[in-house]
Amino acid sequence: xxxxxxxxxxxxxxxxxxxxxxxxxxxxxxxxxxxxxxxxxxxxxxxxxxxxxxxxxxxxxxxxxxxxxxxxxxxxxxxxxxxxxxxxxxxxxxxxxxxxxxxxxxxxxxxxxxxxxxxxxxxxxxxxxxxxxxxxxxxxxxxxxxxxxxxxxxxxxxxxxxxxxxxxxxxxxxxxxxxxxxxxxxxxxxxx
Numbered sequence: 001x002x003x004x005x006x007x008x009x010x011x012x013x014x015x016x017x018x019x020x021x022x023x024x025x026x027x028x029x030x031x032x033x034x035x036x037x038x039x040x041x042x043x044x045x046x047x048x049x050x051x052x053x054x055x056x057x058x059x060x061x062x063x064x065x066x067x068x069x070x071x072x073x074x075x076x077x078x079x080x081x082x083x084x085x086x087x088x089x090x091x092x093x094x095x096x097x098x099x100x101x102x103x104x105x106x107x108x109x110x111x112x113x114x115x116x117x118x119x120x121x122x123x124x125x126x127x128x129x130x131x132x133x134x135x136x137x138x139x140x141x142x143x144x145x146x147x148x149x150x151x152x153x154x155x156x157x158x159x160x161x162x163x164x165x166x167x168x169x170x171x172x173x174x175x176x177x178x179x180x181x182x183x184x185x186x187x188x189x190x191x192x
Contacts, residue, residue: 006185029175031118038068044161060089073104099161106158130177
């Protein structure tokens with residue numbers, strides 16, 4: 001069996017970038033603050049758009065936001081954010097671009113108060129991935145009681161573009177919840 005023949009979650013068939021993202025990133029437990037901040041930033045950007053659109057621009061976001069260095073993004077000026085509106089490689093939405101800086105500042109406060117963004121986010125699931133056993137994509141929820149609670153707490157702490165759907169997507173992509181279909185080759189990797 002070749003890599004092409006491996007059973008995957010159906011959404012991963014959306015092109016080479018989606019396939020690579022599914023096979024390497026999505027659902028892999030992530031605890032690094034910088035990587036989680038990048039993930040949060042991209043999930044917030046995706047709100048109302050297709051993930052493929054954001055994924056195709058990921059490198060542009062990494063460049064524009066200093067590799068998602070949290071302190072550097074938090075220190076960005078209004079003029080720097082405004083200049084990003086002219087960058088055709090980004091989704092030019094003023095509120096979403098400002099949200100990355102706002103969330104960097106909130107992330108710094110969480111790191112100070114909780115000892116890390118990873119520590120904070122993983123506390124919502126007791127430090128270990130929650131394992132679901134979906135057989136079909138239609139079974140998978142867009143939100144959960146945990147993502148509802150996470151969203152409320154993040155908003156209280158000053159984060160923006162962190163509705164429950166965004167939080168659940170973050171939980172999925174950062175491996176807080178294993179939502180790979182049971183037939184997907186990646187499910188057993190995190191399904192213990």
